[in-house]
Amino acid sequence: MTMVQALNAAMDVMLTRSGDVVVLGEDVGYFGGVFRCTDGLQRKHGRDRVFDTPITEAGIMGIAVGMAAYGLRPVAEMQFADYIYPACDQLISEAARLRYRSGGEFTAPVTVRAPYGGGIFGGQTHSQSPEAIFTHVAGLKTVIPSTPYDAKGLLISAIEDDDPVMFFEPKRLYNGPFEGYHDRPVVPWAKHPASEVPDGHYAIPLGKAATVRSGTAVTILAYGTMVHVALAAARDAQVDAEILDLRTLVPVDIEAIEASVRKTGRCVIVHEATRTGGFGAELSALVQEHCFHHLEAPIERVTGWDTPYPHAFEWEYFPGPARIAEALRRVMEE
Amino acid sequence: MDAPVPVRAPLSLHVPEPPQRPGSEIDFSTLAVPPAGTARRPDTDCPAADMTDLAYDLVRVLDDQGHAVGPWDPVLGPDTLVRGLRAMMTVRAYDERMQRAQRQGKTSFYMKCTGEEAIAVAQGMAVDRSDMLFPTYRQQGLLIARDWPLVDMMCQVFSNAGDRLKGRQMPVFYSSREAGFFSISGNLGTQYSQAVGWAMASAIKGDSRIAAAWIGEGATAEGDFHHALTFASVYRAPVILNLVNNHWAISSFHGIAGGERTTFAARGLGYGIPSLRVDGNDFLAVFAATRWAAERARANLGPTLIELFTYRAAAHSTSDDPAKYRPENAGAHWPLGDPIDRLRQHLIALGIWSEARQEELAREVAEAVQVAGKEAESLGTLDKGPFQSARTMFEDVYKTMPWHLERQRRQAGV
Secondary structure (H helix, E strand, O other), X not given: OOHHHXXXXXXXHHHHHOOOEEEEEOXXXXXXXXXXXXXXXXXXXXXXXXXXXXXXXXXXXXXXXXXXXHOOEEEEEOOOHHHOHHHHHHHHHHHOOHHHHOOOOOOOOOEEEEEEOOOOOOHHHOOOOOHHHHHOOOOOEEEOOOOHHHHHHHHHHHHHOOOOEEEEEEHHXXXXXXXXXXXXXXXXXXXXXXXXXXXXOOOOOOXXXXXXXXXXXXXXXXXXXXXXXXXXXXXXXXXXXXEEEOOEXXXXXXXXXXXXXXXXXXEEEEEEEEOOOOHHHHHHXXXXXXXXXXXOOOOEEEEEOOOOOOOOOXXXXXXXXXXXXXXXXXXXXX | OOOOOOOOXXXXXXXXXXXXOOOOOOOOOOOOOOOXXXXXXXXXXXXXXXXXXHHOOOEOOEOOXXXXXXXXXXXXXXXXXXXXXXXXXXXXXXXXXXXXXXXXXXXXXXXXXXXXXXXXXXXXXXXXXXXXXXXXXXXXHHHHHOOOOHHHHHHHHHOOOOOOOOOOOOOOOOOEOOOOEOOOOOOOOHHXXXXXXXXXXXXXXXXXXXXXXXXXXXXXXXXXXXXXXXXXXXXXXXXXXXXEEOOEEOOEEHHHHOOOOOOOHHHHHHHOOOEXXXXXXXXXXXXXXXXXXXHHHHOOOOOEEEEEEOOOOOOOOOOOXXXXXXXXXXXXXXXXOOHHHHHHHHHHHOXXXXXXXXXXXXXHHHHHHXXXXXXXXXXXXXXXXXXXXXXXXXXXXXXOOOHHHHHHHHHHOO
């Protein structure tokens, strides 16, 4: 199963299990979404459960907060994470704080799905990774899957969660894993073990990282597309790296990070988003707060450059396996 | 390089300016006020296109002698009328006491709704107790119309140990699920699209409850206003969209919000939403228009936009001084009068009220507010406490406290 199909299955399961779940967004209804994630859901669950909205991300978010306050569990799709900014007032000032400011009487259990990240020649308005804007907001949880299996289990958990959840989907991984070598043939999910996705309901708890490769030399902290790129980099650089797929950024699995870095004594942090103020900065601070006396080398960050996402220079911007391998070599030299 | 510019007459920018500023006499003589009883009352299933005139007219029921006239008279019984009068007087007495408490340093901030009491009170009475209200910050009358305890409201204003919101919100940002009163936000307009979402959810679930929302004329410039109208129109949401035009957004007159060339009610017409313009100081007109909109919503006929035409007689808040930007005492000259005086006059005209009973009611209301005030202050004030435990600061950010907040709570030593 592809990640698109896994996400579709998660929403199908939740729409079937609970009459309170609704799916809304631009083009998600009859057409089934520009990436096909909601294909067939309207036909199966009805027009008042899965429906198209006007083109207004702020409006979608305001509507979703109101629906959630009523008692529904809306799954709102932002067609691209790049389009999310108009919705920020409703997300940051409203959804994130409703439980707090009402003394727990009103809540906003909204799941916001948004395809993020580059690698598809989307230019600056279809390639961004804005996760750090939302990890900075008290009251929001932020989740990013890296495989079809995780995508289904995490999305089910997100919809069942009683707090608002930002669910960023690595669009470059929708139809196949991606190691960051843009000039190599596209690999389908079918050949990847994590494309085995069980039928029906299963949940992957939020706040738990996965160790996707065990190792002793260095810890790589990654999420989304970069999990696959990091695996390729460790393989190609022949470094015995331990790779953690964080899966949830807030609340982050500090125990898993601490255990791994204490073991390896080295840490490389990888994300596609721009560097300054990125989630890597938070991870770096956490690692030094929790593991300072175990560190044998400075923490390295491999990230997108601090520029808008360029169209023609996508692969110079993208933190590919070569850049990660360089960072691995640097931390191993210390 | 810019292209060469041909020689033409220079352009100039129009920046709206209110007719009077401090130092001149207030003059409302250019304000068009149609006589009471002249606006027509269409059936509740009337399409928006067949009632566009009502977005420019003014629905009024109470005439200058205090008689209820015309097709919009809601024909309310004496009990309902007296209840409305009592609630409006309670709002005014409550406002006076809380404003005084702020001046005495017992809290940080307060906002009165003087002159606008009929809006929240009549509207709160015209919908069902189970309908959901999405107010902005000048609708304290909704809680009072729903007989919500004054002590609970005061505790919120004092952020004291009895505050259900645990001292997290600044004064007047009430919230009560039990009262069907949604948590107020300072980011103006956000509640408008949320109300539409709530109403859509009610329709999805086959519920029979409707939603109502309030916004000021100033905040109609916010995107949320337009998102709300778009969604309400597209999905025929069972919602009443109230727009309180009190003519002032802090120091900016309604012209800065776009009120010079059209009415605010007319904003609804472009969305195909039936839109009414109503005398907001006329208890009966406000009640009748709200009932009309509620009937439409309950019959699955969709949203109504109601512009409540009124005047902010008091300052924006305790942090504001209107003498700096408008003639002094402007509210006293508002041609549509005072909502409490007008309803009192109506009761007297009906022969069911007297000045003596009015004084008696005023005494009762003053005493009730005083008793509540003393009780609330015994639970604490912002200057002296007591407050809820500072430990509660870390609660309710998430349903379950995550590790990082638990750690920060320990660091804070609470």
